Amino acid sequence: SAVISQKPSRDICQRGTSLTIQCQVDSQVTMMFWYRQQPGQSLTLIATANQGSEATYESGFVIDKFPISRPNLTFSTLTVSNMSPEDSSIYLCSVLGGTHYNEQFFGPGTRLTVL
């Protein structure tokens, strides 16, 4: 299984500021995924990050709010821009694994609180 690390593990930020979350994987992967887990809600996919191309965003998520970088096959960043209290969530990085991508692994998450 893939080992995924995220930084920071948690942060408390002021309204209007931005935070960049880093995701590091212990093996090369084509696709990396960013999810959000809001309090009391189910995990929701934000975007797919492919190395060498623009990220693909899900409905309801836009690049200006959640810019993503994917400089190589083991690393990605997600920025939460111009934050509001509604952005308080856990943000998780995810990668596929297993034979025929029959497994999907998640990082430990970044717990963000916006005041």
Add this chain to the structure above:
Amino acid sequence: EDQVTQSPEALRLQEGESSSLNCSYTVSGLRGLFWYRQDPGKGPEFLFTLYSAGEEKEKERLKATLTKKESFLHITAPKPEDSATYLCAVRTDRGSTLGRLYFGRGTQLTVWP
């Protein structure tokens, strides 16, 4: 619209008291049903993937089964260390993103000694 519903929302069991968690789904074109365990403050830990009705998978005290409309996670003789939130998710053939999983809200399991 694709939907994943888990029940119950919370379950309290005494150690050794077996039970089942339910995940019902209404999706167009199931391409896999995933079970995860999530401990407080941690990311989801992958448990199983099921693909077709009748399929079963086991891991220690956990057994997952799948029908055409729902999946069950059976917990046999649970121990306090099995306490966690169990998440169900589906992958469908809608769109081309393999990594897009639709999650339920989870069942919070507490096992007391």
